[in-house]
Amino acid sequence: MRVRVAVVVMAALLVLYLVFALRYGTLLIGTGTPVGAGIGLALLVFPLIAAGALVAELVFTVRADRLGARLDAEGGIPDLDLPTLPSGRIDRAAADAVFPQFQKAVEDDPENWRTWYLLGLAYDAAGDRRRARWAIRQAIRRSRAPRR
Numbered sequence: 186m187r188v189r190v191a192v193v194v195m196a197a198l199l200v201l202y203l204v205f206a207l208r209y210g211t212l213l214i215g216t217g218t219p220v221g222a223g224i225g226l227a228l229l230v231f232p233l234i235a236a237g238a239l240v241a242e243l244v245f246t247v248r249a250d251r252l253g254a255r256l257d258a259e260g261g262i263p264d265l266d267l268p269t270l271p272s273g274r275i276d277r278a279a280a281d282a283v284f285p286q287f288q289k290a291v292e293d294d295p296e297n298w299r300t301w302y303l304l305g306l307a308y309d310a311a312g313d314r315r316r317a318r319w320a321i322r323q324a325i326r327r328s329r330a331p332r333r
Contacts, residue, residue: 192243192246195239196239196243199232199235199236199239202232202235203232203233203236206228206229206231206232207228207229207232209225209228210224210225210226210227210228210229211225211229212225213225213228214226214229245318245321245322245325248325249321249324249325252298252302252321252324252325252328253302256299256302256303259299261299261303262303262306263303265283265310267279267280267283267310274312275310277311277312280307280310280311280312281311283307283310284307284308284311287300287303287304287306287307288304288307290303290304291304291320296327296330297327298323298324298325298326298327298328299324301320301321301323301324301327302320302321302324304320305317305318305319305320305321305323305324308320
């Protein structure tokens with residue numbers, strides 16, 4: 186729940202920033218100077234890029250959460266009971282030890298979104314966030330693909 190509140194707060198702050206940036210961007214463009222117009226144009230473009238990135242991130246998060254809930258409802262998320270460090274994070278060596286089983290599952294059934302989702306969780310447990318997001322994106326893509 187705290188994460189959702191944080192997302193809403195960040196989205197609200199971005200909207201507030203957009204309002205101010207768009208206002209000041211139009212004012213700077215109206216100055217008639219090349220430097221003012223350039224800065225004003227940047228104030229119009231960069232916030233829109235940020236808003237697009239935020240929307241893409243929110244869509245990814247919602248889709249990943251839905252898949253996780255679906256897999257959990259099917260009883261497909263294994264309870265690995267990995268040891269944790271005093272900080273509460275999963276011990277990376279333990280996560281690395283169970284990683285090959287998830288990688289093999291993907292190699293055996295590469296079109297199954299469930300295996301990709303579990304591989305993403307394994308990457309996340311091992312501390313590789315970039316690959317975790319990539320694997321979850323693969324799961325989302327495969328879950329949306331038409332059945333053959």
